Amino acid sequence: xxxxxxxxxxxxxxxxxxxxxxxxxxxxxxxxxxxxxxxxxxxxxxxxxxxxxxxxxxxxxxxxxxxxxxxxxxxxxxxxxxxxxxxxxxxxxxxxxxxxxxxxxxxxxxxxxxxxxxxxxxxxxxxxxxxxxxxxxxxxxxxxxxxxxxxxxxxxxxxxxxxxxxxxxxxxxxxxxxxxxxxxxxxxxxxxxxxxxxxxxxxxxxxxxxxxxxxxxxxxxxxx
Numbered sequence: 001x002x003x004x005x006x007x008x009x010x011x012x013x014x015x016x017x018x019x020x021x022x023x024x025x026x027x028x029x030x031x032x033x034x035x036x037x038x039x040x041x042x043x044x045x046x047x048x049x050x051x052x053x054x055x056x057x058x059x060x061x062x063x064x065x066x067x068x069x070x071x072x073x074x075x076x077x078x079x080x081x082x083x084x085x086x087x088x089x090x091x092x093x094x095x096x097x098x099x100x101x102x103x104x105x106x107x108x109x110x111x112x113x114x115x116x117x118x119x120x121x122x123x124x125x126x127x128x129x130x131x132x133x134x135x136x137x138x139x140x141x142x143x144x145x146x147x148x149x150x151x152x153x154x155x156x157x158x159x160x161x162x163x164x165x166x167x168x169x170x171x172x173x174x175x176x177x178x179x180x181x182x183x184x185x186x187x188x189x190x191x192x193x194x195x196x197x198x199x200x201x202x203x204x205x206x207x208x209x210x211x212x213x214x215x216x217x218x219x220x221x222x223x224x
Contacts, residue, residue, distance in 0.1 A: 001046045001116055002026040002177070006036030006062070007078065008054050012101075016049065019105045020112070024152045026178065033057030040066055043176070045073045047115055049108075050095075052079035052086070060093060067094035074115040078103075127162040130222050132201065132209060134162055143201060153178060154197045157190075161210065161220040170217035194218060 003020060007013040008031045020027045028043070030036040034056035040048055048066075052059035063075060077090040080101040087098045096118075097111050117137065125136040131144045136159060141148040150158065156178040161169060171190050175183045183189075198210045208223050 002028070002044070003112070004036065004040055004043070004045045004048045005029045006033065006048065006054065006059070007051045008032060015105070016108065019109065023109060033059065033062045037062045037065055040071060040073065041069060047074045047076065047112060049076045049078050052077060052081050052090070060089060063090065063093050063095055074118070076111060076115060127159060129162055129165045129220055130207065130209060132162070134159055143205065148200050150197070150200060153193050154200070157193055158197055158201065161218065165220045168213050168216050168219045173217070
């Protein structure tokens with residue numbers, strides 16, 4: 001799951017970012033409303049944690065513009081403005097939840113998980129291709145009814161390939177979807193992840209599903 005954190009207080013931002021990364025979320029950070037808005041419109045996020053008192057553009061303005069432009073990501077407002085009036089304004093403006101400062105990280109994490117589970121339906125959370133099945137909610141993978149145990153990154157890469165089955169996905173697209181802004185483009189981590197994923201998903205099966213397209217990227221397709 002990919003999360004955008006828009007928070008101008010450095011200590012709070014680093015605290016939240018570190019905690020979410022430890023829970024295996026991909027986290028991008030912005031420190032002002034204008035940059036947060038631009039990032040949210042350029043990159044698909046599962047959840048946006050949005051402070052209200054931000055430089056450049058306040059959180060309410062960012063929220064309004066995101067919803068007006070069709071952004072469907074879950075949005076959690078995070079702010080010291082915790083009056084009933086402010087909460088109502090945020091929720092009526094399109095926010096999915098509202099958490100006041102100060103807060104315990106355990107509560108923030110619980111709210112994040114609840115918001116992400118709200119989209120957990122059989123059709124949206126179960127990805128299938130050929131005899132391969134991935135459950136986003138339960139974080140389980142099976143092929144021909146055999147359970148496959150994947151690392152966090154392997155799971156995320158496979159989910160992205162399944163969502164785009166039949167289409168060639170470039171290394172850049174994979175990096176943007178699965179890794180964060182600190183990803184080293186010269187690293188071989190994507191190749192290594194694909195190698196281990198192929199060993200787990202394709203090894204022992206007559207039909208290979210994960211393929212490398214030389215000079216382009218990777219694709220999920222059926223090949224005997």
